[in-house]
Amino acid sequence: MSDYDEDIDEDDFLAAAQNIEEAAKPITPSRIPGRSYAQLDLFGRRTENSQSSQRSLCRSSSRTFDEPPTHHEIDCEAARSWIYPTNLGFRDYQYNITQKALFQNILVAVPTGLGKTFISSCVMLNYYRWFPKAKIIFMAPTKPLVAQQIEACLRVCGIPRSATARLTGQQNKETRADAYETRRVFFATPQTIQNDLKSRLLDRKSVVCLVVDEAHRTSGAYSYGEVVKLIREENKSLRILALTATPGGDMETVQNVVNTLCISKIEIRTEESMDVQRYINRKHINTHVLSLSKEILEYQDLYCKVMRPFFEKVKPLNLYQIYDLSALTPFACMQAKETYRTSSAFNQHAQPIRQMYLGYLSYLASISYALTLLLQHGIEPFYNYLFAKREDILKKGNKVGKMDSLLLNSPEFKQIMSRIEETKDLPTFQGHPKLPRMTGIVIDHFVRAQDSSTQTRAMIFVTYRDSADVIVKTLNHHRPLCNATVFIGQAAAKKGGGVGMSQKEQLKTIEMFKNGQHNILVATSIGEEGLDIGDVDLIVCYDSSSSPIRMLQRLGRTGRKRDGSIAILLVCGKEEQSWQRASDSYRTMQQKIANGEGLDLCDGDQSPRIIPRDTLPFCRKETVDIPEENLCDIGKSPLKKRRAVPVKKRAKTFHMSDDVETGFVTAGMISQKLTSKRLPPEIELEPEYPLIPESSILGLLTTEQELELDKIYRSGVAENAAMEPFCVDDHMNHIRLPVLTRTANCGLLTHRIADLIRKIHEIDGSITVQYQNELSADDNNISLPVSVINSKANLKTKPSVRPGMFSTAPSEVGKLVMGKRRGLTEVSTNIAKRTLSSFKSARALMKDSISVSGDSDMIEIITDTPPDDDLIESKSTKRKSDEVDMSTSDDEELPSLSQALTSGFSSSKHSDGKLNSAKKQKHVIMNDDGDY
């Protein structure tokens, strides 16, 4: 019985909202996007296993981060959606992880072979669409892996090959510079990218997305961390997607990965996670614990005698790390050296004594390596190493040092060398019991495959190149059943084992292995990570590593398309314990990470959303067209080789981070800024409301329902909803009440009117007679200025006053002498006539209702006469029609339903607008100047 986990975060909600198709389908546990699963027992309680087997960790504080807009150009049309290619087939966990990886920096920790490359392709495809000018970089730790991943990505997503480039350090700078100018998606090792960022061949600000494959490598000074640091120095709009099957061997390492790659969320799945179980192929692991042969034990004893004189020299130091000579390792010797350096004895010893002890400890470390080879890999690698050492010493001639001569002159050393030289070519010679066991396992595998006519491959992992050669030689004795080849790194071997393979040789070897020309690949660590070869059905771990990461990566090379077998060869004792430690450590680590124990994830400013918050791309699950060019072989769209030309001195460019302000700044502005910096204003962050996508996206409403919702939203009335009748009486009673409407500050015109009213009161008959003669017949039917009329109308003193023009007879108007205060002795006849006639009318109209207080700057207007019923009616009619008009005009201004929805229902201005205008009508009297 299963149920869903309750802790759904915002991203999960958004993701769920985006998935229209999914919402329409019947709900089954396997297809709820964004949710995690919980195993319930028969009583409905969560089982312990389910809580920890799959968790999506989200403890970043990105929600409160006030993110500045990105400097990358966004294609808004493309950003309305994100594409999920269904070419390979739909998988829930890939979908869930991808949609989260689009908006924050995620560390994806998913077991090997579950399609992390697909997740990265998907993220790259959408960033490629959304940001048409920005660059995307995919980094993998080895060149063969880079070559593999570019092909895998191009065959999954529709990014055209011509827009991508595989970059290597071997290409000259001009070729790479050309690629950075003409292409947008780059696949490379981190070292190449680091160099180009440092030399500014690659513009740091142009990168928008960075994929870090095999992210567990991010430690110390490894280039992954350096690349992120270099880009983030100048560019904070960077999406990072980190992928690994094994995030780290301990919590400290995982925390380091999180910090370095600015991870704000970890998506982890273990083999037990419910949503990945059905895609995991079974791996049958067989451990073969072997005892050492009598011959090897004899050589071990002899060699301990060789090492004894060196050990006796450092014995007085009492270093426990090198106590047991038969199990001495180089690592133990180096540890012993460190212990001595930090001991009190070191400080007490004179410089020559110190040098002597340190010298002997180093020499022991060097010769003890041969013992490790003997015990774990056999007599032949042991001999090869000692032979190379002897040759080196002999080359020195007379300058052979004390320790070198001690080794060469050791009788046991001489005995070992001569004995091996006598026996190693005999047909009965057996270098190590692992060799015949490994041969048996491999032959058995191919014979069975032959019987069932299955095409199959095998990979053998070994730590040392010396052993790789021996294994290949041994297996190739069984041609044509076994056709083995080595696969090693490029670096020249330090300790024997010949030179490394060139990149070309590596790629050729992988190609030959894929197409069946070789059916066995004997690989060192270079083959451990990421190689995706479907037909590998057998893995043999010839030796074990105490690193759980390396072991898990090795095992992950099988079981990718079908079930696989794994054989682990261990020598009883030390090696056996080391394997046990590795597997225990892996299990507890995965458990701890899944539980989120003690991990601090990065904040929102380190993991920005980049795409604006109000952009909510919805998912388009579709089969993407893969361009023809993508399906051609590697190297069909190579970079054009550019001749190395002396680099011209470029125009000076300034490389600045996003938050740098440019332009001229005055000293005053700087000091202002400093003060404001000293006292940072308390910014009240707006609470972030969940953004609600278009209702259609939710997929909850039909088209009709959506239209009705829109109508209700605009009109406030539902078609079939019961409506309360509008109560007119209450409203009328309310407006009949005599109230002090407003004390208003007066404008200039009002002052003039007040002045004139006062003067009109002072006019008597003699003044009229005095100016009678000055009037002419043309002055008949003069108009009053509208403003005067409007002022009366606005004062609402008498209902009979209506806005418009009216005239008066010139006979009533005389010459008017204006107040001396303004410095005027006479005004023109026209103005005098207009003013006089208007104020005669005005006086008649207003004398009952307006009291003018002399020189005061304020005029108190009191409506002390309740309006008569006619007025009420006309007012209410006007008001109603106003409301209707208003709603009609407001209608146009209303945001659409989707706009309102996406702006978080923030605009309550519709109802407020009505309220405000009603208030204005009722209480506010506007004077002629427009003042309130």
Ligand SMILES: Nc1ncnc2c1ncn2[C@@H]1O[C@H](COP(=O)(O)OP(=O)(O)OP(=O)(O)O)[C@@H](O)[C@H]1O
């Ligand atoms: N949705 C899918 N449907 C079918 N096959 C898929 C799907 N996704 C990935 N695959 C296949 O699974 C195989 C493994 O994928 P991939 O190499 O990406 O795994 P990985 O998780 O990166 O492994 P590793 O950790 O080893 O690097 C590939 O062959 C790929 O084609």
